[in-house]
Amino acid sequence: MKSVLLGLLLGCSCSVLAGNSQYVNPFIGTSNFGATHPGAQYPNALASVSPFNVAYGGELNKFEKDAAWNSRGYIYENRYLTGYSHLNLSGVGCPEAGVLLLMPTTGELNLDAKSYGSTYSAEQASAGYYRHSLDKYGVTSELTSTLRTGLSRFTFPAGQSHLLLNLGLGLTNESGGSLKIVSDQEIEGSRMIGTFCYHPEDVRPVYFVARFSKAATQTGAFKQMPQYHKVEADWMQYNHSIKPYPGYRQEMSGDEIGAWFSFDTKANEQIDVKLGISFVSIANARANLDAEQPGFDFDKTRQQAVKAWDQLLDKVQVKGSSENKTLLYTALYHSLIHPNIIQDVNGDYPLMGQSGVGNSGGKNRYSVYSLWDTNRNVHPLLSLLYPELQSEMVQSAVAMANESGWLPKWELYGMETQVMVGDPGTVMIADSYLRGIRDFDTEAAYKAMRRAAEQPKDNLLRPENLDYLKLGYVPVDDEGPYDGSVSTSLEYYLADFNLSQFASALGKTKDADRYRQRAQNYRLLFDKDTGMLRPKQRSGEWHNPYNPEQGRNFEPTPGYIEGNAWNYRFYVPHDTPGLIQLLGGDQAFLTQLDATFSTGNFDMANEPDITYPYLYHFVPGQSWRSSARVQQQITQHFGNKPDGLPGNDDTGTMSAWLAFSMLGLYPVSPGLMDYALVQPSFDEVTIQLSSHYYSGNTLQIKNQLTGPQQPGSQWLWQQQPLGSSFISHQQLVKGGTLSLH
Structure with missing residues (x-):
C-alpha cells in the first residue's frame, strides 16, 4: 500500500499548509467500513466534493451485489471512478446521498457509466482539497469546496473533451431527478434522496446549479432507455441503452438521466466547474453559488477552506510526534463534519418533518443529527472545544421540536428517520446546558423533553413508552428483530437521568426527583444470577433461553440492539457506582470488567461499550488500568492509514473517542460533568477556551511521565494534588494547568 501521508504532504504547497490542518489525513476511515470520504470538505458544510468509486469496476467493488449494506460512496481499495459527488455523508451506517456526479472524459462521447468510468492514480488529499489522475483519459482532477458549493478543476489533454453530469448514479436508495441546460455554460435541476436505512420517511429533492468556466461547443441531455425483445405474444425487457438528446434545452425528468458539455481543449487546458446546492429551490442554489463563488478562483477557494479548518483545529495545540498529531487532528476534523449547516445564504431551510420553508434569521441551522451515537462524546467534545458551534446545534434541535413537535433522534436533511432507539435529543441538550451552554429557549426544550418522557402512545421518540411507564422497563415480548428491549430501556433511563439533571438546574425540583x-429502574433488569442486564417479559419473568454471547457481529438477538449482553453489561453510565454494588462490589466488578476484554466481548467499533476502558476509574487506586486499556485500544484499532478506524465512524463518534482519549480525558456520562483522566498521548496539550462561554483563557494538560502510567501516579491541578482521577468540566473551563506525575 502506498504511503497515504506522503501523498497527502506532496499534494499541498507550503503556502497552503500553515496551521494544524496540515496534519489531517482524509484517507483515515476510508477502509474497514469507516465510511468516511477523502473528498474536499469544508467544516460543517452542506456541500462537499468526493470521488465516487462504488459503482462497477471489478472484483474489489461489490456495490451492485451488496448495496443493502454499503454506506460508502468511496472505498479506498476500489479504483474505478464514475464521478465526483457533491452531497456526501461521513461515517454513517446506511446508504444515502452520494449524488450529483460530475465526470470528465475525453475522446468519443460515451454516456454509459459502466464503460466511461476510469481507474485513477497519483491520489492525494488534505483538508479542503483532493486530486488524482484518470488513467483512461490523462485528465488531472482537483477538488475543493465552500459551505454550499463545490469547485472542480480539470486539466485536459488536447482534443475532444467532455464533462458529464449523471443524476442516475448515487448512493441513496431513492431515484429520480430533473435537469435543464440553461446555456452553454450552465445547468440546473434536482435529485431525489431519502429512504435512509430503508425507513419509509419522506423523501426530499436537493436542488443544484452548475456553471462551467468555458462555453461548451456542444451540449445535450441523455437518459437510460429500456430495450425489449419479443417472445411470442409478450414483450420482455432484456437490456437498457443510453439515448442522447443533442442540443436539448427543455426540462428533462426521469430516474436515469444526465447531461453532457463538450469542449475542444488544448494540451493542459483547465476547465473549472462550480456547483451549488440547496434543499429549498433552484433559485437558492443559484444564490448560494453566486455568493460563495462569484468567479472560478480555485486556489483562493482552496486557501479559504484551509483557513477555515485552521481556525478550528488551531484551538488545540500539542507537543508530540507527527504521527500522533495526524491521528488527533484528523479525529477533530472528522468530528467537525456533522452536524452540518442546511440553510442557504438567505437563511432559508426546509422545515422539519413537513413541507414548507423556514428562515434561520442570520443564524446557522444544522442538520444530520446521528444522536444515538454522538450524544456520548461528539457533542461533549464540541461543548468543550467549540461551544459556539454546539450552541447553534442545540438551538437548531429546539427549533426542530417547535416545528415538528419532537426533538431530533436521527434527523437527516429535515427528515426524522427514526433510526436506533432511545431519546438522545434530551440527553444532548441537557448535557450541553449543564456544561454552560445556555443561550437557547430552555422552556421550549424542556416542554419537548417532557412530551417525549410522558406521552404514552404515538410517541415518535419513545415508541415503547406505554410499557415503560407502566412497568419501569420495556418488555421483550413484542420486540422486533432490531428493537432491543434492554437497549431501549437503558437509553430511556439515561434520558430520564439527563432530564432530571436539566429539571434540577431549572429549579423544577419535583420533576427532577x-x-x-425513574432512571434507577435499570435495577429491574439486573439479573443477579448472570450479572447481566437481562431481557424481561411483561409478566416479570426473565426471557429464556438466554445466551449472553448471542448478538455479536450485529446479528439480531432478543433484548439488545447492535451488541450482546456483555456490550450492555455496564451500560448504566449515569450510575456506575450503583451498578458496581449490584455486581458484588469493587473486586467482583474488576473481575467482570477484565473478563469483558479478555473474552473478546468488548467492541471498540460500536457505541454502547466505548466508555468501558475508563470504568476502572470507579474503583479506588485502579485508574492506571484505564490508561492501559485506552492505550491498548488506540494501538489496536486506530492508525494513520485507510483502515485506521475500528469501523463506522458514526458521524464522528469513533473519532471523538480518539480525540478525547489522546488529550487525556473522557466524559464518563452525558449529564455528569466529570471527566476521567488518563495519560495523554502528548507531552503537552494547550486548549484555547471560548471567552464567551468560559471564564478561563487556556487549559493546559501536561504528561510528566517518562513511561506508561503506573499505580501511584498522581494528577496535579494548578500544582496542587487533585486527590482524584476525575475532574469536573466546570473546574477545567476556569482555565489552568493539569499535570500527570
Whole structure:
C-alpha cells in the first residue's frame, strides 16, 4: 500500500499548509467500513466534493451485489471512478446521498457509466482539497469546496473533451431527478434522496446549479432507455441503452438521466466547474453559488477552506510526534463534519418533518443529527472545544421540536428517520446546558423533553413508552428483530437521568426527583444470577433461553440492539457506582470488567461499550488500568492509514473517542460533568477556551511521565494534588494547568 501521508504532504504547497490542518489525513476511515470520504470538505458544510468509486469496476467493488449494506460512496481499495459527488455523508451506517456526479472524459462521447468510468492514480488529499489522475483519459482532477458549493478543476489533454453530469448514479436508495441546460455554460435541476436505512420517511429533492468556466461547443441531455425483445405474444425487457438528446434545452425528468458539455481543449487546458446546492429551490442554489463563488478562483477557494479548518483545529495545540498529531487532528476534523449547516445564504431551510420553508434569521441551522451515537462524546467534545458551534446545534434541535413537535433522534436533511432507539435529543441538550451552554429557549426544550418522557402512545421518540411507564422497563415480548428491549430501556433511563439533571438546574425540583427515580429502574433488569442486564417479559419473568454471547457481529438477538449482553453489561453510565454494588462490589466488578476484554466481548467499533476502558476509574487506586486499556485500544484499532478506524465512524463518534482519549480525558456520562483522566498521548496539550462561554483563557494538560502510567501516579491541578482521577468540566473551563506525575 502506498504511503497515504506522503501523498497527502506532496499534494499541498507550503503556502497552503500553515496551521494544524496540515496534519489531517482524509484517507483515515476510508477502509474497514469507516465510511468516511477523502473528498474536499469544508467544516460543517452542506456541500462537499468526493470521488465516487462504488459503482462497477471489478472484483474489489461489490456495490451492485451488496448495496443493502454499503454506506460508502468511496472505498479506498476500489479504483474505478464514475464521478465526483457533491452531497456526501461521513461515517454513517446506511446508504444515502452520494449524488450529483460530475465526470470528465475525453475522446468519443460515451454516456454509459459502466464503460466511461476510469481507474485513477497519483491520489492525494488534505483538508479542503483532493486530486488524482484518470488513467483512461490523462485528465488531472482537483477538488475543493465552500459551505454550499463545490469547485472542480480539470486539466485536459488536447482534443475532444467532455464533462458529464449523471443524476442516475448515487448512493441513496431513492431515484429520480430533473435537469435543464440553461446555456452553454450552465445547468440546473434536482435529485431525489431519502429512504435512509430503508425507513419509509419522506423523501426530499436537493436542488443544484452548475456553471462551467468555458462555453461548451456542444451540449445535450441523455437518459437510460429500456430495450425489449419479443417472445411470442409478450414483450420482455432484456437490456437498457443510453439515448442522447443533442442540443436539448427543455426540462428533462426521469430516474436515469444526465447531461453532457463538450469542449475542444488544448494540451493542459483547465476547465473549472462550480456547483451549488440547496434543499429549498433552484433559485437558492443559484444564490448560494453566486455568493460563495462569484468567479472560478480555485486556489483562493482552496486557501479559504484551509483557513477555515485552521481556525478550528488551531484551538488545540500539542507537543508530540507527527504521527500522533495526524491521528488527533484528523479525529477533530472528522468530528467537525456533522452536524452540518442546511440553510442557504438567505437563511432559508426546509422545515422539519413537513413541507414548507423556514428562515434561520442570520443564524446557522444544522442538520444530520446521528444522536444515538454522538450524544456520548461528539457533542461533549464540541461543548468543550467549540461551544459556539454546539450552541447553534442545540438551538437548531429546539427549533426542530417547535416545528415538528419532537426533538431530533436521527434527523437527516429535515427528515426524522427514526433510526436506533432511545431519546438522545434530551440527553444532548441537557448535557450541553449543564456544561454552560445556555443561550437557547430552555422552556421550549424542556416542554419537548417532557412530551417525549410522558406521552404514552404515538410517541415518535419513545415508541415503547406505554410499557415503560407502566412497568419501569420495556418488555421483550413484542420486540422486533432490531428493537432491543434492554437497549431501549437503558437509553430511556439515561434520558430520564439527563432530564432530571436539566429539571434540577431549572429549579423544577419535583420533576427532577421523579425522573431521577425513574432512571434507577435499570435495577429491574439486573439479573443477579448472570450479572447481566437481562431481557424481561411483561409478566416479570426473565426471557429464556438466554445466551449472553448471542448478538455479536450485529446479528439480531432478543433484548439488545447492535451488541450482546456483555456490550450492555455496564451500560448504566449515569450510575456506575450503583451498578458496581449490584455486581458484588469493587473486586467482583474488576473481575467482570477484565473478563469483558479478555473474552473478546468488548467492541471498540460500536457505541454502547466505548466508555468501558475508563470504568476502572470507579474503583479506588485502579485508574492506571484505564490508561492501559485506552492505550491498548488506540494501538489496536486506530492508525494513520485507510483502515485506521475500528469501523463506522458514526458521524464522528469513533473519532471523538480518539480525540478525547489522546488529550487525556473522557466524559464518563452525558449529564455528569466529570471527566476521567488518563495519560495523554502528548507531552503537552494547550486548549484555547471560548471567552464567551468560559471564564478561563487556556487549559493546559501536561504528561510528566517518562513511561506508561503506573499505580501511584498522581494528577496535579494548578500544582496542587487533585486527590482524584476525575475532574469536573466546570473546574477545567476556569482555565489552568493539569499535570500527570
